[in-house]
Amino acid sequence: SQQGEEDPQALSIQEGENATMNCSYKTSINNLQWYRQNSGRGLVHLILIRSNEREKHSGRLRVTLDTSKKSSSLLITASRAADTASYFCATDVYSSYKLIFGSGTRLLVRP
Amino acid sequence: GAGVSQSPSNKVTEKGKDVELRCDPISGHTALYWYRQSLGQGLEFLIYFQGNSAPDKSGLPSDRFSAERTGGSVSTLTIQRTQQEDSAVYLCASSLGRQTYEQYFGPGTRLTVT
Numbered sequence: 001s002q003q004g005e006e007d008p009q010a011l012s013i014q015e016g017e018n019a020t021m022n023c024s025y026k027t028s029i030n031n032l033q034w035y036r037q038n039s040g041r042g043l044v045h046l047i048l049i050r051s052n053e054r055e056k057h058s059g060r061l062r063v064t065l066d067t068s069k070k071s072s073s074l075l076i077t078a079s080r081a082a083d084t085a086s087y088f089c090a091t092d093v094y095s096s097y098k099l100i101f102g103s104g105t106r107l108l109v110r111p
Numbered sequence: 112g113a114g115v116s117q118s119p120s121n122k123v124t125e126k127g128k129d130v131e132l133r134c135d136p137i138s139g140h141t142a143l144y145w146y147r148q149s150l151g152q153g154l155e156f157l158i159y160f161q162g163n164s165a166p167d168k169s170g171l172p173s174d175r176f177s178a179e180r181t182g183g184s185v186s187t188l189t190i191q192r193t194q195q196e197d198s199a200v201y202l203c204a205s206s207l208g209r210q211t212y213e214q215y216f217g218p219g220t221r222l223t224v225t
Contacts, residue, residue, distance in 0.1 A: 048213055099156075
């Protein structure tokens with residue numbers, strides 16, 4: 001079963017707007033990661049946030065983590081058409097090396 | 112440096128045939144993972160290799176699936192007697208080690224079973 005579930009499943013915004021995606025998970029984690037996938041091919045790592053962190057920034061990306069609610073959000077500010085992709089959260093089950101991926105959010109940024 | 116490479120990029124095979132998919136991880140990465148992604152879905156964990164330890168095969172969907180990793184580097188995923196439901200993109204990833212570092216993904220092999 002899925003450890004991480006993203007919400008919404010699909011998101012369409014205008015270039016320049018902000019995009020927010022949410023991820024919920026079920027079990028205790030060491031860290032949570034966000035990945036981007038273009039055109040159904042290889043995934044690219046975006047950002048990792050550890051379980052003792054609450055917020056992390058990387059360029060136009062802002063990730064928050066609320067371990068009490070078992071949820072995370074990814075905010076992409078000032079979106080660009082090139083941000084069009086699927087975004088996945090991935091969690092490692094505590095004391096395990098495996099990453100469990102959610103089903104993803106498909107983001108479309110309209111020029 | 113070179114990233115994770117996979118071959119072939121696309122494979123079309125007839126139902127019942129065997130296929131081999133290859134993954135060449137980043138040099139120095141001791142951990143290697145195989146995933147399967149069906150159309151529009153998330154990633155499904157298949158198998159994990161860490162150094163010389165016994166692999167974690169808990170995600171393999173049936174005994175038709177097997178994988179090996181030679182010399183701690185290149186890995187081959189073999190699917191015997193392919194079925195139409197095996198059609199998917201097979202993704203390989205590698206990471207630095209036993210702890211959950213970020214994973215680096217290859218471009219995937221798109222398998223179509225006709």
